[in-house]
Amino acid sequence: MDYQSLQEKAMKISPAIRYATITDMNGKIKYSGHKKGVKNLLTSKESIKSLKTSANTWKARNQLSRKIGRGKYALAEYEKIKRIVIPLGKTHLLYLTIGARADHSKIIKRAIRLKLK
Known part of the structure; x- marks a missing residue:
């Protein structure tokens, strides 16, 4: 799988x-990088x-998916940053951090379209 290419596409959103990182469902980093x-x-x-x-946490959410549907993303907002976690199929996650004042809705809409090949 081309983790590097996907991470680079995510950074360009x-x-x-x-910061953009691709992990497996155990949190093991497959590819990661941050903005210069x-x-x-x-x-x-x-x-x-x-x-x-x-x-x-994402695995715990998946345990409820039969009843409430599959998760699309998770957003955590802090004073200094926002953290977005988006599933990449069933086996990987895209983990993004963005500035606290950034419009997360536009970023999430574009990031959800990314696919791991």
Whole structure:
């Protein structure tokens, strides 16, 4: 699978995207990168923990999908950033962080269209 190409496409969706990562459903990073000049707010260890937590939360959501339908995305809004998690089929996730003031609805609409090949 071309994780790098998909991550690069995700980064091009909006200049507001700070960070884009493709993970498997266990939170294992397949490809990751951030916008040049952007300072990481989390340490590497904290980022890995956040990715694993997001993957585990997504798996928990999937347990309810038979009753409420498959999840389209998850959005968490913080003071400094917004974090968006979007499923890429059944086996991968796209994890984006964007600026706190960015219009997340436009970014989500475009990111949902991305597919892992």
